Amino acid sequence: MASKTALRKTIREIENALKLFVEDHGPHHIYVFESSSPYLRALVVSDMFEKWEVATRQNKLWDHLGKTVTADTLNTLWGVHPYTWKEYDEDFEQSSSSPDPHEVSDKD
Amino acid sequence: MQLNVKTSTDRKTLEKVAEERLKDFEVLRTQERYTAAIYLGVYAVECLLKARICKTLQLEKLPVTYRSHDLMALLLHSGVHQNIRSNPEVFTSLKKLSDLWNPAAEDRSVRYIHDPKRYGERTAREVSDWLTHQSKGVATWLQKQL
Numbered sequence: 001m002a003s004k005t006a007l008r009k010t011i012r013e014i015e016n017a018l019k020l021f022v023e024d025h026g027p028h029h030i031y032v033f034e035s036s037s038p039y040l041r042a043l044v045v046s047d048m049f050e051k052w053e054v055a056t057r058q059n060k061l062w063d064h065l066g067k068t069v070t071a072d073t074l075n076t077l078w079g080v081h082p083y084t085w086k087e088y089d090e091d092f093e094q095s096s097s098s099p100d101p102h103e104v105s106d107k108d
Numbered sequence: 109m110q111l112n113v114k115t116s117t118d119r120k121t122l123e124k125v126a127e128e129r130l131k132d133f134e135v136l137r138t139q140e141r142y143t144a145a146i147y148l149g150v151y152a153v154e155c156l157l158k159a160r161i162c163k164t165l166q167l168e169k170l171p172v173t174y175r176s177h178d179l180m181a182l183l184l185h186s187g188v189h190q191n192i193r194s195n196p197e198v199f200t201s202l203k204k205l206s207d208l209w210n211p212a213a214e215d216r217s218v219r220y221i222h223d224p225k226r227y228g229e230r231t232a233r234e235v236s237d238w239l240t241h242q243s244k245g246v247a248t249w250l251q252k253q254l
Contacts, residue, residue: 041212053228055230058204071196079210091213
C-alpha cells in the first residue's frame with residue numbers, strides 16, 4: 001500500500017504545480033491520471049492557453065514543471081495535455097459528460 | 109493477441125523510413141506545409157522507436173503487437189526508457205512530441221488534422237528542435253541507440 005501512498009503524493013505534487021501555473025488566469029480544470037502504470041499524464045484546461053501555439057504551450061508548461069516538481073516526479077510524468085475551455089468542450093463535452101483519458105489511451 | 113506474428117517491416121526499413129521522413133519534414137517546413145511537416149517528423153520518431161524495439165528483441169521484423177502509434181508505450185518497450193532519463197532534455201522533447209501525436213483526445217492528433225495551417229511556423233521550428241537538435245533532439249538521440 002506504500003506505493004499507492006507514494007502515487008497519491010506524486011499526483012498531488014503535479015496537481016499543485018499545475019494549479020500554480022494556471023490559477024491566476026480564470027477557471028481551470030486539472031486532472032492527473034495513470035497512463036502506462038506507474039507513469040502519469042495530466043490534462044490541464046484553462047483559457048490562458050488561448051494566446052499560445054501548441055509548441056509554446058508545451059515549452060511553458062514543461063519549463064514551469066522543471067522548476068516546481070522533483071526530478072523523480074518529472075520522470076514519472078509522461079505527458080501534459082493543455083486545452084482551452086473551447087477545445088475541451090469540443091473534444092470531451094459533446095461525446096461524454098466527463099473526459100476519460102484511460103479510454104482514450106486504449107484507442108492509441 | 110498474436111505475440112509471435114511479425115509484420116513485413118524490418119528494422120533497416122524502419123531506420124531508412126525515419127531518415128527519409130526527417131528530410132520530408134524539412135522540405136515541407138520550408139514550403140510552409142507545417143501540419144504535414146510535423147506529421148512526418150513525429151512519424152520518424154515512431155519508426156525509430158519501432159526500430160529500437162527490433163534491436164532490443166533481436167528481431168529483424170517488427171512483431172504485430174507493436175503496431176501502435178502510442179510513442180510513450182513504444183518507448184516503454186524499446187529497452188531505452190531508463191536510459192532516456194539520463195537525458196532529461198531529450199525525454200522532455202519526446203513528451204512534447206507525444207502531446208502532438210497522442211493527445212488526450214485522439215481527434216486532436218496531428219495524424220488527423222487536415223488543415224495545413226493548423227500549426228504555425230513557430231510550432232514547426234520548435235518541433236524541429238525537439239526532433240533533430242544536437243543535444244535535445246529525440247530523433248538525434250534515438251539514431252545513436254540503433
